[in-house]
Amino acid sequence: MAGVPTLILFLCTVKDVLPSNSRWKPTWPSYKVPVILPQSTLNLDKPQFDAETKLEVVSSCGLECHKRSPLPTYEEVKDYLSYETLYANGSLVETEVGIYVISRGSDGSQSRSRTKRQIYGYDSRFSIFGKDFLLNYPFSTSVKLSTGCTGTLVAEKHVLTAAHCIHDGKSYVKGAQKLRVGFLKPKVKHGNKGANITSSTMPEKMKFQWIRVKRTHVPKGWIKGNANDIGMDYDYALLELKKPHKRKFMKIGVSPPARQLPGGRIHFSGYDNDRPGNLVYRFCDVKDETFDLLYQQCDAQPGASGSGVYVRMWKRQHQKWERKIIGIFSGHQWVDMNGTPQDFNVAVRITPLKYAQICYWIKGNYLDCRDG
Numbered sequence: 001m002a003g004v005p006t007l008i009l010f011l012c013t014v015k016d017v018l019p020s021n022s023r024w025k026p027t028w029p030s031y032k033v034p035v036i037l038p039q040s041t042l043n044l045d046k047p048q049f050d051a052e053t054k055l056e057v058v059s060s061c062g063l064e065c066h067k068r069s070p071l072p073t074y075e076e077v078k079d080y081l082s083y084e085t086l087y088a089n090g091s092l093v094e095t096e097v098g099i100y101v102i103s104r105g106s107d108g109s110q111s112r113s114r115t116k117r118q119i120y121g122y123d124s125r126f127s128i129f130g131k132d133f134l135l136n137y138p139f140s141t142s143v144k145l146s147t148g149c150t151g152t153l154v155a156e157k158h159v160l161t162a163a164h165c166i167h168d169g170k171s172y173v174k175g176a177q178k179l180r181v182g183f184l185k186p187k188v189k190h191g192n193k194g195a196n197i198t199s200s201t202m203p204e205k206m207k208f209q210w211i212r213v214k215r216t217h218v219p220k221g222w223i224k225g226n227a228n229d230i231g232m233d234y235d236y237a238l239l240e241l242k243k244p245h246k247r248k249f250m251k252i253g254v255s256p257p258a259r260q261l262p263g264g265r266i267h268f269s270g271y272d273n274d275r276p277g278n279l280v281y282r283f284c285d286v287k288d289e290t291f292d293l294l295y296q297q298c299d300a301q302p303g304a305s306g307s308g309v310y311v312r313m314w315k316r317q318h319q320k321w322e323r324k325i326i327g328i329f330s331g332h333q334w335v336d337m338n339g340t341p342q343d344f345n346v347a348v349r350i351t352p353l354k355y356a357q358i359c360y361w362i363k364g365n366y367l368d369c370r371d372g
Helices: 004-012 063-068 074-081 220-225 352-363
Strands: 035-044 057-059 083-087 092-100 126-128 142-145 150-153 158-161 180-186 206-219 237-241 265-270 279-289 293-296 308-315 320-337 340-349
Touching: 035 352, 074 092, 074 220, 074 352, 083 220, 142 158, 150 308, 158 320, 158 352, 206 220, 237 352, 265 320, 279 340
Parallel strands: 057 320
Antiparallel strands: 035 092, 083 092, 083 206, 126 279, 142 150, 142 180, 150 158, 158 237, 180 206, 206 237, 265 279, 265 308, 279 293, 293 340, 308 320, 320 340
């Protein structure tokens, strides 16, 4: 297959970034996004739903390990981006995909253990209290999965999360068939008794309202790769709800290089399990990156997995500031930094290929997914 190495290099690494004339403003780049389309489907046996939920992922393949990995072939990339769709009735369908590059003018190891994972020095997380914050954008886009993870609203009926929250790489987790998504809302007060003596400084109590999931999409790169070095690269999944959530959502975008991020920082909010019932926000610098992963030391605990990693940049076409999800918080890795092992939290980057796939899952039409 002539030209395949060049094609794969383009799909995985080369981005059509238009120069910014906005001088000081960090501006969303424009990208050439490939097209990913279904080619064939296969009905699979119903899963057993016998796996235990993993609230975090640990990988011993660190930064240099990923950088040493050879570029995948065209067939391998197609295999990784093929996906399984799990429906609420337990039926399972595998979809094989094709990858196309269309011009813009066209219509057409050993893991280490530690006691306090993912906290680095002083705990810099912020618990978000009060409905005035929790119910307002961008915090209102963070939702809780019934399996214990976090997700982010990315469309009227869609939630982006980590694949390991519903599938352990070998089997679907016990709660995946009856998966629900929880939205924080104020508790309804019955009557006005005691309302006049409630302190305004006390945070209002919140509760979760749950919506069932209609279907989930998980890339084969996670299912086939979880036992080897490429698994974490594909640790993402998309959930479709049974009904619209009626909240403002955050769009996905192709992850810019770390050097182009405002201040070199990323942000995300999640339901860390050491602060039950609280939404926890944090931000931190990106320390390094590969084509598929962002390495950082944002403080986090299990339960934050699946949080949408976002940044706020200037959208030149619309002449306004816009936040977009550029990655999914996954887990942590040990990285050899000049001979000294360091522990990093890892986020899966939304590359042009992943953007094309996730956007197609949401929109169902590649023409709506041409610009990342």
